[in-house]
Amino acid sequence: MNLKNDNTNGYNQNGGYNLNGNYSNGYNANNNFNAGNGYNMSGNYGAVNGYNTNNNYYQSAGNQNNGFNNYNNYNNNLNNNYSANQNLFNGMSNAYMANNNGSYQQVQNAYANAERISDQKFNLILGGCLLWGFLINCILCTVFSDSIIALALNNYAVFLISYFVLVIVGSVMVNKSDNPVVSFLGYNLIVIPIGMIISMSLSVYVAAGYSSIIPTAFGITAVVTLTMMVLSSAFPDFFASNTLGKILGITLIVTIIIELLLWITGAASLGIIDYIVVLLFCGYIGYDWAKANMGEKTVDKAVDAAAMLYVDIANLFLRIMRILARAQR
Numbered sequence: 001m002n003l004k005n006d007n008t009n010g011y012n013q014n015g016g017y018n019l020n021g022n023y024s025n026g027y028n029a030n031n032n033f034n035a036g037n038g039y040n041m042s043g044n045y046g047a048v049n050g051y052n053t054n055n056n057y058y059q060s061a062g063n064q065n066n067g068f069n070n071y072n073n074y075n076n077n078l079n080n081n082y083s084a085n086q087n088l089f090n091g092m093s094n095a096y097m098a099n100n101n102g103s104y105q106q107v108q109n110a111y112a113n114a115e116r117i118s119d120q121k122f123n124l125i126l127g128g129c130l131l132w133g134f135l136i137n138c139i140l141c142t143v144f145s146d147s148i149i150a151l152a153l154n155n156y157a158v159f160l161i162s163y164f165v166l167v168i169v170g171s172v173m174v175n176k177s178d179n180p181v182v183s184f185l186g187y188n189l190i191v192i193p194i195g196m197i198i199s200m201s202l203s204v205y206v207a208a209g210y211s212s213i214i215p216t217a218f219g220i221t222a223v224v225t226l227t228m229m230v231l232s233s234a235f236p237d238f239f240a241s242n243t244l245g246k247i248l249g250i251t252l253i254v255t256i257i258i259e260l261l262l263w264i265t266g267a268a269s270l271g272i273i274d275y276i277v278v279l280l281f282c283g284y285i286g287y288d289w290a291k292a293n294m295g296e297k298t299v300d301k302a303v304d305a306a307a308m309l310y311v312d313i314a315n316l317f318l319r320i321m322r323i324l325a326r327a328q329r
Contacts (some may be wrong), residue, residue: 035143047175060275071166094308115299115315116299117297117298117302118120120298125302125303126303128188129302129310130250130306130313133187133195133310136188136191136192136195140195145199145203146282148203162260167194169186169189170188170307172186173185173186174190177300180303184248184303186307187303190310191310194311203319210324210326213321213328216324217324221316221320224316225316228285228286229285229289232285232286232287232293233293236294239289239290240290244283248280248283255273255280257272258270271323274323275323278320279317281315281319282316284308285312287308289305289309
């Protein structure tokens with residue numbers, strides 16, 4: 001009995017079939033088996049422990065999911081921080097661009113303001129340029145008249161080509177340049193050849209006995225010029241209109257073509273053309289004066305306006321002299 005009990009205890013120590021001291025308690029053993037204590041001890045297939053294992057698995061999976069969620073949250077935080085930094089960078093860039101644009105605009109405005117001049121200064125520069133051109137004409141007429149006539153008689157082709165080249169180059173410099181120095185040089189290139197034409201005309205009229213018409217033509221030209229400037233100032237919208245500019249331009253082109261044809265064919269000049277040209281340049285004086293007084297006033301604009309008005313006044317003076325000379329014949 002003692003040995004059996006020792007054996008039973010041996011089985012108990014071995015953790016075999018739990019508490020199977022005798023076979024008569026088999027059902028109990030089965031009950032004990034159903035209880036699954038042995039398997040519970042092994043911790044593998046016990047119902048409770050199995051579920052615990054599954055629970056541990058799910059808990060591990062949950063922990064993994066929590067780790068994944070934490071990773072996503074980390075990425076979201078990184079993305080949010082990146083977006084915030086990007087927005088900050090964009091804000092800094094916009095502020096930098098706004099600052100640069102503002103500074104650049106201020107420089108432009110300061111430069112534009114530095115170029116602008118008052119109406120009084122504008123008119124003073126314009127009048128000074130006109131007087132300079134008339135002074136050059138006086139010097140050419142009184143000092144170089146004989147040389148100019150000799151050049152025209154001996155080398156008429158050279159004289160004619162030089163005239164057109166100088167006038168065209170001077171006109172391009174005046175119209176294309178925004179630099180008043182360059183425009184003034186171009187203005188002088190216009191004044192010199194036209195002054196040579198005036199000098200030749202005066203010499204011819206004096207030689208023909210029509211010297212009395214010169215001061216008369218000069219006075220009429222001055223009165224007409226001042227009158228057209230006053231009218232232009234009184235009605236700037238009319239004289240500065242593009243319609244008037246187109247009419248004047250077309251009339252000028254047609255007149256030049258007719259006079260070239262008359263010159264080539266050797267036909268006599270038509271007296272009515274002189275009156276048309278006088279009216280034409282009266283309109284140009286009003287047009288150019290109105291354009292000069294529109295918009296911002298600058299030194300370069302004053303020089304450009306003086307060049308245009310000089311051409312108008314010079315052509316008006318030449319045509320008035322021709323009309324007066326024809327009237328005395």
